[in-house]
Amino acid sequence: NSLDLAAQHSLGSVAFPNISTGVYGYPKEGAAEVAVLAVREWSDSHDGPNEVIFVCFDETNHRLYRELLES
DSSP, X not given: OHHHHHHHTTOSEEEEEOTTSSTTOOOHHHHHHHHHHXXXXXXXXXXXXXXXXXXXXXXXXXXXXXXHHXX
């Protein structure tokens, strides 16, 4: 996966865009929950990028990610 690749190449950061939540209609809340949970679970058992950036394309996604990351 992308986090494994980032760790293997000693990258300090990695960015994930929240794709498919616009015109493709994937539920924004579900996408944010899956992304944040996956990164948290991976980070708990790996050394790797010190920074993970979630790229949000609209205010709704930004709010959802902020709420999940702050909880």
